[in-house]
Amino acid sequence: MKRYLLLLVGVVAVLVSGACSKGGSSAIKVGVIAELTGDMPAVGESCKKAAQLAVKQANDAGGIEVAGKKFPLELFIEDNAGKADQSAAAAQKLITQQKVHAIVGPNATRYALPASEIAESSKVVLITPWSTNPKTTLDARSNAPKKHVFRACFIDPFQGRVLAKFALETLRARKAAVLFDVASEYNKGIAEIFRETFEQTGGKIVAFETYTTNDKDFSGQMTKIKNAAPDVIFLPNYYSEIPLQIQQAKRLGITVPFVGSDSWGSQELLKLCGDACEGYYFSTNYAADAATPAATKFIEDFKGAYGSVPDDVAALTYDSFGLLAQALKTAKQLERGAIRDALARIPLYEGVTGNMQFREGSGDPVKSAVIVKITGGKFKYFATANP
Amino acid sequence: MTYLLQQFLNALQVGSIYALIALGYTLVYGILTMINFAHGDLFMIGAFCCFLSVAFLGLPFLPTLLLSMCGVALLGVLIERFAYRPLRQAPRVSAIITALGVGLFLENFTLALSPYPQQIPPLLDNRMWTLFGVSLSSLQIFIIVLSLLLMFLLDLLVRRTMVGMAMRAISWDKTVAPLMGVPVNAVISLTFAVGTGLGGAAGVLYGLAYPVIDPYMGVMVGWKAFISAVVGGIGNIRGAMIGGYILGAVEIMVVAFFPSTYRDFVAFVLLLVLLIFRPQGILGKPQQQKV
Numbered sequence: 001m002k003r004y005l006l007l008l009v010g011v012v013a014v015l016v017s018g019a020c021s022k023g024g025s026s027a028i029k030v031g032v033i034a035e036l037t038g039d040m041p042a043v044g045e046s047c048k049k050a051a052q053l054a055v056k057q058a059n060d061a062g063g064i065e066v067a068g069k070k071f072p073l074e075l076f077i078e079d080n081a082g083k084a085d086q087s088a089a090a091a092q093k094l095i096t097q098q099k100v101h102a103i104v105g106p107n108a109t110r111y112a113l114p115a116s117e118i119a120e121s122s123k124v125v126l127i128t129p130w131s132t133n134p135k136t137t138l139d140a141r142s143n144a145p146k147k148h149v150f151r152a153c154f155i156d157p158f159q160g161r162v163l164a165k166f167a168l169e170t171l172r173a174r175k176a177a178v179l180f181d182v183a184s185e186y187n188k189g190i191a192e193i194f195r196e197t198f199e200q201t202g203g204k205i206v207a208f209e210t211y212t213t214n215d216k217d218f219s220g221q222m223t224k225i226k227n228a229a230p231d232v233i234f235l236p237n238y239y240s241e242i243p244l245q246i247q248q249a250k251r252l253g254i255t256v257p258f259v260g261s262d263s264w265g266s267q268e269l270l271k272l273c274g275d276a277c278e279g280y281y282f283s284t285n286y287a288a289d290a291a292t293p294a295a296t297k298f299i300e301d302f303k304g305a306y307g308s309v310p311d312d313v314a315a316l317t318y319d320s321f322g323l324l325a326q327a328l329k330t331a332k333q334l335e336r337g338a339i340r341d342a343l344a345r346i347p348l349y350e351g352v353t354g355n356m357q358f359r360e361g362s363g364d365p366v367k368s369a370v371i372v373k374i375t376g377g378k379f380k381y382f383a384t385a386n387p
Numbered sequence: 388m389t390y391l392l393q394q395f396l397n398a399l400q401v402g403s404i405y406a407l408i409a410l411g412y413t414l415v416y417g418i419l420t421m422i423n424f425a426h427g428d429l430f431m432i433g434a435f436c437c438f439l440s441v442a443f444l445g446l447p448f449l450p451t452l453l454l455s456m457c458g459v460a461l462l463g464v465l466i467e468r469f470a471y472r473p474l475r476q477a478p479r480v481s482a483i484i485t486a487l488g489v490g491l492f493l494e495n496f497t498l499a500l501s502p503y504p505q506q507i508p509p510l511l512d513n514r515m516w517t518l519f520g521v522s523l524s525s526l527q528i529f530i531i532v533l534s535l536l537l538m539f540l541l542d543l544l545v546r547r548t549m550v551g552m553a554m555r556a557i558s559w560d561k562t563v564a565p566l567m568g569v570p571v572n573a574v575i576s577l578t579f580a581v582g583t584g585l586g587g588a589a590g591v592l593y594g595l596a597y598p599v600i601d602p603y604m605g606v607m608v609g610w611k612a613f614i615s616a617v618v619g620g621i622g623n624i625r626g627a628m629i630g631g632y633i634l635g636a637v638e639i640m641v642v643a644f645f646p647s648t649y650r651d652f653v654a655f656v657l658l659l660v661l662l663i664f665r666p667q668g669i670l671g672k673p674q675q676q677k678v
Contacts, residue, residue, distance in 0.1 A: 039601065041502035182648050209647045214607050216597040219397035220642030220650075227390050240504045244599050252393070253515065253522040272506045272599050 027074040031094030033105035033115055038082015042268040043107050043313050048077055050314035053305050054321035064325050066334045080111050087111040091118040102339055104320045107313055109133035109186040116149040123148055125340045129316035132156045133189045137363035148340055150363035152319040153285050159261055160193030162369050162385040163283050167259055168203050173231035175206045179221055180236050182210035190236040190261050206230050222249045236261040239269040246276050265312040270377055277374050285312050286353040287370045290381035298352045319351035389520035394643040400527050402635025403534035407589035408612030409627035414582035417558045417622040418575055421482045425490035427609015429583045433459045433590020434600045438507045448510050455591045456584040463583025464576050497602035507598040530592045537588055538628050545624060554578055618658055620671025629669055
């Protein structure tokens with residue numbers, strides 16, 4: 001008899017606990033996948049810091065109101081170790097184990113792509129702050145936009161066109177050379193669009209050279225580029241590789257200007273480059289010195305919390321959380337599908353990196369780009385390019 | 388013509404570094420018939436020693452080079468003593484797995500200290516000259532000359548000294564050598580010190596030429612140096628040097644005359660073809676099957 005009683009108690013306990021965990025969560029769970037180790041730890045670190053700042057600010061304000069009830073934010077941070085497979089594994093873990101409502105990150109396209117596949121098939125919103133390759137938000141087979149993948153930055157075709165026009169019109173270059181990492185989606189995509197636009201607009205690409213990730217010697221390619229005598233050299237590569245590329249070019253006697261893409265925009269670049277990168281240009285989502293009131297407030301808060309100027313990854317991560325917060329406020333309930341619908345319908349979001357809204361049925365925001373010039377060891381605002 | 392000369396210089400620089408690292412593989416193989424797969428990561432440690440010595444101790448070039456070589460050599464000896472020696476009688480596969488494990492340990496240990504790429508502050512004044520349209524940098528010439536000097540010294544050590552004779556004796560026959568009074572363990576330790584020390588020197592030179600360093604830098608370079616050693620005939624010292632220069636030249640010349648995307652593809656197909664016709668490598672002796 002006693003034994004049956006015990007069994008009964010056990011069954012009731014299981015039922016009660018099961019019912020509790022099913023009855024809606026008490027917090028908004030947001031997962032972050034960041035490149036904390038691997039080949040771009042500065043990117044992951046910025047992303048993590050901005051995410052923690054955004055969550056702290058939201059929770060200090062009492063949380064976010066969803067359908068009339070306030071919920072605090074709960075943050076789950078995963079390291080993808082700068083690996084594609086670990087990005088997918090991290091997304092899987094966040095979705096199935098932590099049961100997050102939405103994911104922010106990964107940042108680089110080669111990690112965002114695999115994670116976005118998992119998010120899309122699990123019907124969980126994923127906002128990548130920094131992945132600019134068009135493929136990230138498109139279905140690989142049908143080429144239709146993914147339903148659950150969004151981003152906070154502009155896309156490469158836009159950036160490639162802006163840079164090609166900048167080289168032609170502002171730098172008055174007629175002949176351009178390109179050196180890019182052929183093993184990386186981001187670099188390859190942007191290099192191809194640059195070539196297309198540059199040639200269509202009357203310029204000539206005199207060298208289109210490649211290398212593979214982790215190469216350190218570019219002397220063969222740079223000698224070839226020097227031999228082709230370009231007016232400008234385009235390097236759409238990550239910040240850790242740019243210093244070596246520019247230093248080696250200079251050692252070979254190359255003196256023409258270099259132009260890069262938003263992957264240059266880490267403060268680490270300035271540290272690694274010394275004065276070798278002085279006077280060169282790149283396009284990015286925001287310039288800390290040409291900030292709007294919203295951006296100024298974010299920059300001050302970030303400096304207050306971490307003592308450093310936020311880079312574009314930090315600003316875009318913060319905007320990803322901003323987008324998510326705005327979507328949550330208009331969502332009908334705290335549920336993955338409802339969050340997705342609200343996010344897609346955001347009328348206008350005024351973010352740190354400018355105003356943005358999503359194109360009908362697409363996860364790509366419409367927003368402008370800025371050109372930054374490296375001057376006196378700092379990133380200085382140079383020009384704005386509108387869509 | 389100037390284009391070809393310039394590319395030739397580039398190839399010499401890349402080849403020098405491959406050759407220096409390849410020597411480490413070949414020395415260890417020659418004496419233990421074991422491939423030290425941690426060697427590429429020891430090379431990385433050499434570059435990090437150089438970074439620490441310059442950035443934190445502010446030492447000039449020569450002390451930095453000596454410190455890094457000694458540091459890496461000491462590490463090499465310790466690895467041999469505690470990771471490889473207990474496995475000397477074990478199946479060859481176990482030793483290889485251990486070596487891979489040691490390599491991964493070194494990578495992740497450095498990664499745990501700091502995952503950020505580091506910049507080595509400029510150590511030497513870099514001057515540039517233009518000679519018949521070819522750009523020469525003092526750094527490039529320095530790297531090539533110093534590598535050749537180190538290789539020359541190693542060649543002297545192995546061919547002209549008692550220690551070298553002991554190394555060659557062990558490599559010739561590990562069972563008979565101790566009967567002739569050769570202190571096997573001491574000589575093996577010394578060989579490790581010399582081989583890894585050269586890897587450390589390569590790390591410093593590499594850090595001078597490519598001053599942005601990270602914990603994974605030794606992986607690809609290590610593989611390429613290993614391939615150089617195999618192409619030259621693993622176990623043969625002059626072969627490793629030749630192999631390093633051949634691989635450097637093939638890589639740079641493929642970039643010079645083909646689209647650069649084909650670099651690794653063409654380079655490795657050429658090496659495969661070479662190995663099909665000379666499986667023992669360029670200077671290696673054909674292996675005799677023991678019955």
